[in-house]
Amino acid sequence: MPKDDVLMKSIIALLVLSAALVACSSKESTEVARDSGVATRQEEAGKQRYLAYEHAIAADLDESDLKPVYEKVIATCNNDNQIDCTVLDASITSGRFLSAKLRLRAKPEGIRKLTALVSAGGKVSSQSTHVEDLAKPVTDVKTRLAMLENYRTKLLELQRRPNNDIDSLIKIAEKLAAVQSDLERARGESAHLLARVNLEILTISLSSRASRSFWSPIAESLHDFPANLSSGVSTAIVGVAYVLPWLFVLLIGFVLIRLAWRKFRRQ
Known part of the structure; x- marks a missing residue:
C-alpha cells in the first residue's frame, strides 16, 4: 500500500505539472499572438502617418456663380487660419x-471645407484622390539625419582634444x-516630406461650359x-492668289493644245 500511494502521488504530480506546462504554453502563445497583432497595428499606423494625399475636384457652375465661388474659395483659404x-x-x-x-495646400479639415464650398456652388462633374506612401523617404531621411548628427558629435569631440595641431584643426573644421x-x-x-504628409493638396477646376444659357452661343x-x-x-x-498662277498655266496649255489640234486637222 505505501508503494501504491507513492506511485499514485507521483502520477498526480506529473499530471499537475503537465497541466501547468500546457497552461503556460497557451498563455505564452496568446501573448505572442497579441504582441504580434499590436506590432502589426503599430506598423500599419506608422505607414499611415506618412501618406501624402492629393485631391482633385471639377465642377460646372452658372456663369454668374463661377467668379463668386472662385473668389470665395480664395478668401476662405487666405482668411481661415485654422486650416493653414x-x-x-x-x-x-x-x-x-x-x-x-x-x-491649394491645407490641412485635411481645410480640404474638406474647400471641397464643400465648391460642391455647394455648382454641380460636381468629377472628383478623385491620389495617395503617395512616403514612409520610405521619411525613414531614409531620418536615418541620414541620425548618422550625420552622430558624425558631427564625433568631430566636435575630436576638435576639443588638447593635442590637436593646426592641420588637424583645419581638416576637422572643413x-x-x-x-x-x-x-x-x-x-x-x-x-518638406512632413509638410506633404501633414498638409494635403487640392486642385479645383471650375467651368461654366455646360451651364451656359440658350442665347450665349448665339451672342458669341x-x-x-x-x-x-x-x-x-x-x-x-x-486662295485666289494660289489659284491665279495655275489658271494662267492652264490657259497657255489650252491654247497650245488647240493650235496643235487645228494643225492636225489640216493635215
Whole structure:
C-alpha cells in the first residue's frame, strides 16, 4: 500500500505539472499572438502617418456663380487660419466660356471645407484622390539625419582634444562645415516630406461650359461675326492668289493644245 500511494502521488504530480506546462504554453502563445497583432497595428499606423494625399475636384457652375465661388474659395483659404491654407496657383479665363483653376495646400479639415464650398456652388462633374506612401523617404531621411548628427558629435569631440595641431584643426573644421551643410539639406528635405504628409493638396477646376444659357452661343457668334467675316475674306484672297498662277498655266496649255489640234486637222 505505501508503494501504491507513492506511485499514485507521483502520477498526480506529473499530471499537475503537465497541466501547468500546457497552461503556460497557451498563455505564452496568446501573448505572442497579441504582441504580434499590436506590432502589426503599430506598423500599419506608422505607414499611415506618412501618406501624402492629393485631391482633385471639377465642377460646372452658372456663369454668374463661377467668379463668386472662385473668389470665395480664395478668401476662405487666405482668411481661415485654422486650416493653414496656402494658394499655390490661381487662374481665371474668360473666352467662349468662363473657367477657373485653383491649386491649394491645407490641412485635411481645410480640404474638406474647400471641397464643400465648391460642391455647394455648382454641380460636381468629377472628383478623385491620389495617395503617395512616403514612409520610405521619411525613414531614409531620418536615418541620414541620425548618422550625420552622430558624425558631427564625433568631430566636435575630436576638435576639443588638447593635442590637436593646426592641420588637424583645419581638416576637422572643413569636415564640420561639410557635415553641417548636409545636415541642413537633410533637415529641409525632412521638413518638406512632413509638410506633404501633414498638409494635403487640392486642385479645383471650375467651368461654366455646360451651364451656359440658350442665347450665349448665339451672342458669341454675333460677337465674333466681324472677325470671322474678315478671316473668311482673307482666306478667300489667299486662295485666289494660289489659284491665279495655275489658271494662267492652264490657259497657255489650252491654247497650245488647240493650235496643235487645228494643225492636225489640216493635215
